[in-house]
Amino acid sequence: MKDYMTISETVDLLHNYELECDEKDVRQWIAKGEIEATEFEGNYHIYEPAVLSFLIDLSRVGTAYEKGIDDKTKIERLEEMVQELQKEIDRLRCEKLKLELQLGILPF
CATH class of the missing domain: 1.20.5 (Single alpha-helices involved in coiled-coils or other helix-helix interfaces)
Structure with a gap:
């Protein structure tokens, strides 16, 4: 069993948290460094804690705790x-x- 997610699986996880996005959005967030990922043989490996950290940061936008x-x-x-x-x-x-x-x- 693998311990990372693909971009498609990351999109599915974000949808579970009611964040509307697509693969293009996830790729942009990775490029901006908002979601931590490693690239291996042309594919991104994304770890669930990195996605959850992104969601926490996103939930803090507009508050005193915004990054x-x-x-x-x-x-x-x-x-x-x-x-x-x-x-x-x-x-x-x-x-x-x-x-x-x-x-x-x-x-x-």
Whole structure:
């Protein structure tokens, strides 16, 4: 049993993670170094951990944890996340208070 995947098998795996792509896309990601692969006799050998690492990196695009962003951008994105979380906390506190009032529970 081989311990690597072909480009076609990599496409199938990425489809399992609901990423729409084709062999051309995978070849481009390999060329850009986004998916690590080795070339052997004209074919690429791709290891599953490399594909999973690519998926993790892809899921972090636009967040404070995106690969390759500078510290200023990271801080800005973290501050945005904190603001969004604070809004969610406020919303949940209001919801909790409404539910307590509906149930006749006095807030503490």
